[in-house]
Amino acid sequence: MELLHLRVLREVARRGSISAAADALDYTQPAVSRQLAMLERQAAQPLVERTPRGARLTAAGEALLRHAEDILARVDAAHAEMEAIATLRGGRVRISAFPSTVASFVPSGLRAFGDRHPDVQVKFELVEPGPAVELLRQGTLDVAVTSLSLAPGPPAGFRAHPLVDDPFLIALPPDHPLADLDEVPVAALAGEPLIIGSPQTCPDCEVMLMACEMRGFTPNRAYVVDDYGAALGLVAAGLAAAMIPELALSGKRADVVIRPLDARPVRRIVAMTLDTQSGSAVNDAMVTALADAASAYGAVRGTASFARG
Amino acid sequence: MELLHLRVLREVARRGSISAAADALDYTQPAVSRQLAMLERQAAQPLVERTPRGARLTAAGEALLRHAEDILARVDAAHAEMEAIATLRGGRVRISAFPSTVASFVPSGLRAFGDRHPDVQVKFELVEPGPAVELLRQGTLDVAVTSLSLAPGPPAGFRAHPLVDDPFLIALPPDHPLADLDEVPVAALAGEPLIIGSPQTCPDCEVMLMACEMRGFTPNRAYVVDDYGAALGLVAAGLAAAMIPELALSGKRADVVIRPLDARPVRRIVAMTLDTQSGSAVNDAMVTALADAASAYGAVRGTASFARG
């Protein structure tokens, strides 16, 4: 049984003759006649009565017609939904981001996406960069805002769309000698007690370690802490200095001093998708919305940034 | 979009790879691959992610899969119903009969049909032979128990299955001179006041008139009445004699005398169907049930018939 058979049956029922149905379906009369014959052979019984004035459905034909109407309606619905998804008037996108991005540009990106594509259902989840990659691979996520850390590009099988390069700044106790400088040389941190988390759980920390490494010293990791809020508390207490990504400072504390580093280390924040999902309109739209939000956020912040005071 | 496309999508979703789906569907892998590609072209977006380890549905694919599952289930249901109707385990039959048959053999025929085919829905309507033919033609009825009267066969476009030849008997007032005979010659009715309805509304009356005609006389139609109950009342009152079909006597009155006629005029009672509906299993089954009931009824009645009582 094929959809054409059902369309033929429906049209014969509506028009009351095989010829008229053929006309409506843009087939010739013999073609429709044979389609009907085929359908009847499969049904093992007559479905339409042929009369010299036209055609009429039998009881079995009426029974099949009820199914046909529903099936064809559902097929139309499927077509409509496919078009809706393709044109971003429907569908769903599952996205994750990690805390500092959610505290900064991601919400306005989600907001913009929702405004542009109100019919697309957005599912958001707060996920750290590490687990996010695995969830993408599993297919549990469609788009993940992650940090590439030291990697020059995305892992194999993934695609990374750059959103923003987030610079690491140095957070100092207010009375720290280096706090008087407008810009702190990384080399000046040699020997200083620093707060740097474990590279295993905190990709950002690899960047910090590498920044010191490139200046020729191994940092004095007095505190192994990979939460920036906690790190700022330690800094405020005068116990150590900490490299903090700028986005992680969105809720700044007044009791620490923030200075740029001369080496301008950054973590590259990207929207990551599965390479195998390229071509998904909704993913592209979400990435675009995030990129717009990130650049808008960077522009605003760029003008106000690093102002002493 | 064709059903095969949906089957392919479903199987890919279930098996997790195009190759496995092809295997399950008894196609080659390239065939399924191309079916998918075609479906995706029509959907204007990717529906499955290809990975080196297999295949997985995209969001759009999942959306289409929901439709596909329902559509395919409905197609299966349609197949099942077609088979049920073809094998008389479902479906519907609309049947009519006229009063004297409903007072005699038709009920046991309906009962037998219901016992044999309990899943077939029976719709019964009491309809006189004249209108029944029109209802058949309209398609409002599937089977009609009618009388052929004088016609040797069914009207063009119809098929008539003989059920029983119902003989006309003569009903006489008890004190009528002809009541003494075991068998009444039609010729003896010449001049006698007779009850004969209008041939326009009562096909049976044509038979009565023709019976007289063939004996060379025009009957004395003292009463134009085409209801057999009313006619028997007139007979009982001694006003006239009446030819009554045997089946119309099922509730006999004690105050009239019934005798056979020498010419043995009959009305041929048939189950009529549309010629264009030959091949309908349920119609055939109903006709068979009626024929069985009629012959059983005839056999029983045949032994008791004509007994002077």
Add this chain to the structure above:
DNA sequence: TGGCGGCCATGCGATCCGCGCATGGACGGG
């Protein structure tokens, strides 16, 4: 009552779709 027109079924030839086979490329595992 006989021609006529509408409706449907069927034979025939051609076309195009779609399958199978064979091949190539990509990725992961041993």
Add this chain to the structure above:
DNA sequence: CCCGTCCATGCGCGGATCGCATGGCCGCCA
């Protein structure tokens, strides 16, 4: 580093199915 698995694509062919033409049937109308 090779091999196994998985998917995409080029090619050739077989068969499904369409259009055209024809024939039969019935009803209408002159």
